[in-house]
Amino acid sequence: MRLIYERTPSIERAMLVDGERLLEVEERFIDQLSIGTILEAAIERIHPSLGAAFLTTGETTLFLPIAETLKALEAYPDVPAIGQAAVVGEKRLVQVTKEGINGKHHKVTENIRFGGRYIVYFPYGRRQLYSRKLDFVTQDRLSKVFDLEEAEGVLFRTESGQASPKDLQEELDLLRTxxxxxxxxxxxxxxxxxxxxxxxxxxxxxxxNDKEAQDRLTRLEVNVERHIGKGRMKEAVRLDGAIEKLGQRVVWLEGGSYVLIEQVETMTVIDVNSGKNVAVKDKGRAADTINEAALYAVMEQLRLRNIGGMVIIDFLRGSKDGQARLLKKMKELGARDPRRVEVYGFTRMGLFELSRERTGRSMQDRMTYNGNPSKLAVFSQLERALMELAPQAEGFVVTLPSKWHDASWDGFDCTVLLVDGEPDVAFYGTLEECQNFVSRH
Incomplete structure (x- = not known):
């Protein structure tokens, strides 16, 4: 598998591919709150019945369980009352461990961590932990490698079992810094x-295409090739079409049949339709054939769109043997998914049920807002356009809603003039031509 990583001044996008096939994609603002973000927030209120505190950054509310506080770490295995661990008005340095979706708050911890190739370092962790794949002999050997301060903690990854003490110590020093x-x-x-x-x-x-990313990945001993030329990487451009299709409700299959994907707040509903597929005269055999093709498409789309939670699939009405094959194949594909998939099978109404581990927001949640393209979707499109066009011009006129004018556009080696309007690159050319365009409009 190969990773294509593209970074613009405000957005980063990672695309995992196998040959020419897109397997997984994720995109986010560089400074947005996401899993791993570390920030300072003030305790706004305490909720004794939940055993948690709610923190605020001024714009965002965060949820801090009692077990994730420094007081709980210090008293482990005892857990203090939330009133003993948090005081309203205090500022705490916390790390996001779970993204809030559907109105829920981001979940955070004071036990912040920094990941490396061999270890995960916890400045306030106080314990040494080990991957379950490390045997007891290896764990005993690793337990004697580090001389940690009382407050420090370390998790040894599976790869640490093959690392030398020197490599482990170098990584610890790097993570401490x-x-x-x-x-x-x-x-x-x-x-x-x-x-x-x-x-x-x-x-x-x-x-x-990013120097900082290159430096970080080099330390992980990954084969890294950096794009130095102007414009976008051709490898990333080739994937634009496949990524844009992920915003569509319909996924077409060979022969004219299709899958319809509907995401609502509580679950994802998927409908398999025969469409124009008339390849097989026997309706039962045709349904089984279409269902098996749809099965692969559904599992691929769940991963690509980062869909989690409850999933209901309305397959075509096929044979009993066909349903048994679908159930068996779904379990096989679910076991290969990087996220945990629970397969429950067909209900009495003939609907297929499964659930997929939810990790952050789905692509639909990230790229749409109230039925319209989100700020992330708009900026992603505009910044990729600027990367592609910047070598051809010295100035650009970009139309944006006034509330979005606070963006940083100084990373393209060109001048960007902002005016109110629907998001678009309205004009580009010399700086003088762009200024004249703005004065006329």
């Missing part, structure tokens, strides 16, 4: 998207 920098700055991103993808998947090589 990174932790000191972030704690001093009172916040920052723990990991770039490319680092998260490399840790989650068996990535063989990475193509990217």
């Amino acid at each position: 990174r932790a000191t920098d972030v704690i001093t700055a009172r916040g920052g991103q723990d990991e770039l998207l490319c680092e998260q993808f490399v840790r989650r998947h068996a990535v063989e090589s990475v193509m990217l």
Whole structure:
């Protein structure tokens, strides 16, 4: 598998591919709150019945359970009352561990962590933990490698079992330095998207356009190729079409049949339709054939769109043997998914039920807002256009709603003039031509 990582002044996008096939994609603002973000927030109120505190950054409310406070870490295995661990008005440095969706708040912890190739470093963790794949002999050997301060903690990853004590100590020193920098700055991103993808998947090589990302991945001993030329990477441009299709409700299959995907707040409903498919005269056999093709498409789309939670699939009415094959194949495909998939099978009404582990917001949630393209979707499109066109011009006129004018556009080696309107690159050319265009409009 190969990772394509593209970064613009405000957005980063990671695309995992196998050959020419897109497997997974994620996009986010560089400074947005997401899993791993470390920030300072003030305790706004305490909720004793929930055993938690609610924190605020001034714009966002965060949820801090009692077990995730520093007081709980210090008293482990005892858990203090929330009133003993949090005081209204105090500021705490916390890290996002779960993104809030559907009105829920982001879940955070004071036990912040910094991940490396071999270990995860916790400045306030107080314990040494081990991957379940490490045997007891290896755990005992690793337990004697580090001389940690009382407050520090470490999680040994599976790869640590093959690392030398020197490599482990070098990584610990590196993570300590990174932790000191972030704690001093009172916040920052723990990991770039490319680092998260490399840790989650068996990535063989990475193509990217960012120097910081190159430096970080080099430390993870990944084969990295950096794009130096102007404009966008051709590898990323080739994937634009496939990514744009992920915003469509209909996924077409061979032969004219299709899958209809509807995401609502409580679940995802998927309908399989025969469409214009008349390849087989026997309706039962035709339904089984279409259902099996739809099965692969559904599992692929769940991963690509990062759909989690309850999923209901309305397959075509096929044979009993066909349903048994669908159930068996779904379990096989679910076991290959990087996220946990629970397969429940057919209900008495003939609907197929499964659930998929929810990790952050789906692509639909990220790219739409009240039925319209979100700010992330708009900026992603505009910044990619500027990257492509910047070598051809020295100035651009970009139309945006006035509330979005606070963006930073100084990373394209060109001048960007902002005017009110629907998001678009309205004009580009010399700086003088752009200024004249603005004066006329």
